[in-house]
Amino acid sequence: MGKLDIKARNLKFSLSGEDKRNWFAGNPVATAIMDGSSILFPVGETYFINAVVHFRDRIEDPQLLAEVTAFQQQEGIHSREHRRYNNAIKAFGGDVDALEQRLRDEIATWDDNPLFKLAVTCAFEHFTAILADDLLSHPDFMAGADPEFSRIWHWHAIEEAEHKSVAFDVWNKVKPEGFKGYRMRVRAMALATRVFLGQTNYNAGALLKARGEARGWRSLASALHFMFVKPGTLRRTLGHYLAYFKPGFHPWQHDNRATVEKYKAVYEV
Template sequence: MPPNLSSRPSNQRRSDYMGKADIVARNIKFALTGEDKRNWFAGNPVATAIMDGASILFPVGETYFINAVVHFRDRVSDPKLLAEINGFQQQEGIHSREHRRYNNAIKAFGGDVDALEQNLRDEIARWDDSPEFKLAVTCAFEHFTAILADDLLAHPDFMAGAEPEFSRIWHWHAIEEAEHKSVAYDVWNIVKPKGLKGYLMRTRAMRLATRVFLQQTHNNAFTLLAARGEAATGRNIRRALYFGLVKPGTLRRQMGAYLSYYLPGFHPWQHDNRHLIEQRKDSYAAPITAAE
């Protein structure tokens, strides 16, 4: 479904979006090691490999995002946004740690996770390394993760039949991505190039993020499948497309939300999904004051 875009004008003040969600770092260590669970997603090897392939992106990605946002901390004077940057840094730091542990756990199922991570590092090394473009890329990936999180939280049946601890880590990650979804974008609005230049940089970064997320996740998934004894057959390719576009069909369901990013007056909280955060957040442990 398309997002509920605000009817307010494109010069919407940031203060009108402040306080949408508390950013709470939940220091949880998930128990993902042990028996072989290469088909943890309801016995579906393709769906499992897609989720595992996405997880491989996070330790490198989250570190990139933290650095991109924190670089501009001294340009921020708003105490609330400064506090949100701290919360963002804490959450993303723990996400990086837990997905590193997740990725170490799935190594036992087959697949050279370290080589797949290096593929992402090599990709990043080819990008424009200006601080502004790094932040624009971060905003783009944060929108991607926010809409995927929204879909997971909005559809309780998404992980029906999945191993409980894998379902738990993904729902935890989704809650926190939803909570901090506007932090990078709010910093961007302070430091971005003015006028058309800023808009073109932001949308160019989204095109890059879209290509990289889809290509890397696809490559990771099929590399993992091959290592787990599942060939890249036409049947498995069809199953991957079915997963993304039909059932659960996250890419199809979130197309409107994705395209909203290209609107000149876009802001992440134009789609207010606080009710989804509220429905799930009490399932997780108490917050901490700093990431480990």
């Protein structure tokens, strides 16, 4: 099965400045949804690194070991740059630290069995992989967005696509046998779905309110339009999301190498 090389690019982004307030094409709702998901990354990606690295000594395949190292490097830099992103958006309003703490509090309630943590990581990695694929497959997704915000999201998407199977390949080496493994993977996806969509939407709502942009049903209609109509990521990715529930699923069954290669050329990375 063909894969992409995993390369950690140590990039920095300049995301501060009043001109970037509604960085997503002047659209406060789209901006708040993207910012609301960014708030999840520093804590989330640190969790993913720990969950995967826990099983390092169970891996003998040198190729997979090298991929784990590259995954760790990529997620480490993502976490650092989304921390900088989240600090930059504080100027626009919203208690970013409190929203981040909400995720920590949520994680504290989860089963901390290392196998379940790995299954949760696989589920979130599937989310990031399908969102990345949607962004990279639709060049107009971020039309009109601030170039630096567009760049950080495209860079992140490229690297999420590159490492999309690492946690899953580790999972396949260590997972519980038979139906027990499948059941754990599905249970983890149910949790990841609830938390990813629930916290992103909650964060977006809190940011809109703090930024003085909450306008009741108008904001809701705008959010639904963003998610289901244009760009309509949740509608477009539904089939891809559901593929995760196939017993023999593997992330590279969806071969999007050509799409990612095209963007690497655009961004010269």
